[in-house]
Amino acid sequence: MAEPASDGQEKTEEPTPKRLEKAKEDGQIASSKELFVFSTLFVGFLLYLLLLPFMPNILMEWASLFRFSGENGLQDETFRNLSSGFVFIFWKSVIFAFPLLIVVILTQMTMSGSINWSSSALAFKGNRINLLKGLKRMVSVKALVEMLKAIGKVVLLISAAVLVFAWQSDTLLMSQHTHLFGGLSRIGDVFLLLLIVFLLVLAGMGIIDVIWQQYQHTQQLRMTLQEVRDESKQTEGSPEVKAKIRRLQMTAGSRAKQRKAAMESVPTASAIITNPTHFAVALKYEVGSPGAPLILAMGRGLQAQEIMEIGKTAGVTIFRNELLARALFFAGEIGEEIPPPLYAAVAAVLAFIYRLNKEEDVEAPDVDLPDEMLFDENGKALS
Incomplete structure (x- = not known):
């Protein structure tokens, strides 16, 4: 018993x-x-x-x-x-x-x-x-x-x-x-x-x-x-914590795969918008295709430098605009179209790059952004 x-x-x-x-x-x-x-x-x-x-x-x-x-x-x-x-x-x-x-x-x-x-066996025990x-x-x-x-x-x-x-x-x-x-x-x-x-x-x-x-x-x-369960929780962590860790690991793994795929697609980009060094966003748009330009890859810091290096090697045109690069980075998502409020600004930039690639003598456009698309380097709205 x-x-x-x-x-x-x-x-x-x-x-x-x-x-x-x-x-x-x-x-x-x-x-x-x-x-x-x-x-x-x-x-x-x-x-x-x-x-x-x-x-x-x-x-x-x-x-x-x-x-x-x-x-x-x-x-x-x-x-x-x-x-x-x-x-x-x-x-x-x-x-x-x-x-x-x-x-x-x-x-x-x-x-x-x-x-x-x-040594604990030698300790005094009042009981x-x-x-x-x-x-x-x-x-x-x-x-x-x-x-x-x-x-x-x-x-x-x-x-x-x-x-x-x-x-x-x-x-x-x-x-x-x-x-x-x-x-x-x-x-x-x-x-x-x-x-x-x-x-x-x-x-x-x-x-x-x-x-x-x-x-x-x-x-x-x-x-x-119950003692066995409690010991298991202390040793290996509770099931809730372990499940959360697994989710985070899966998310990190998914992001790593997404980043790798994004970097591999940078050479096919139509343009790279930079800040000029802190942010980089690679865009792709086929003239005459339906829909807005796609965001192929984006990053900040070392990742932004890597995107620009890959772009330079592949001959992708790099356009420097601080506010537009920030707006695309903080408001956009990799693999999706650019946010609607940025259609006009991005269209002007792509048109300039298209004519520039045709070796036409053109001046860089003045890019105007909506107030809600203005961000500082930490993603805080400037308006």
């Missing part, structure tokens, strides 16, 4: 990678005490086997710490032996402690997949000292499971020990009929067998506990459907 969230919704969804990563940052990772117990005991057992040939020398070194000749003074020998004893204990402890430390780190890496260091929450944790299902695990572990280990001693009872009883070292050897064999059985029991419990802890960890991090 899915665990209910604080808002009443059930946590039915598997935790997302972002949720798992956030849990790691907060120090919330799966961990198995039984696996730690097994791994440390197993490594300790291997160290015991490796150091077994050196045990006589170690025991002799330890025994030497309790010999006092009195030749150099009993007090001096006592302090010297105490100092040697501390050094002996320290280095022998390091031999066991260092491998155990490594195996603890590797065990946690096996559980979580990496070494996890979380941890809440008496009611503390009592709730003590009587929770998790606490009950932990208690049953502890009882089960004790029962299994005691049962395993009883079975081993019952199985090896003849060996233990016969130890009294042999010499001292023979009896100690038999007891050592039984002790070794007992350790192996304990390791097998702990290995089985460790595997079961790892599966349980992973299940519990996943259950605690499960999310409601």
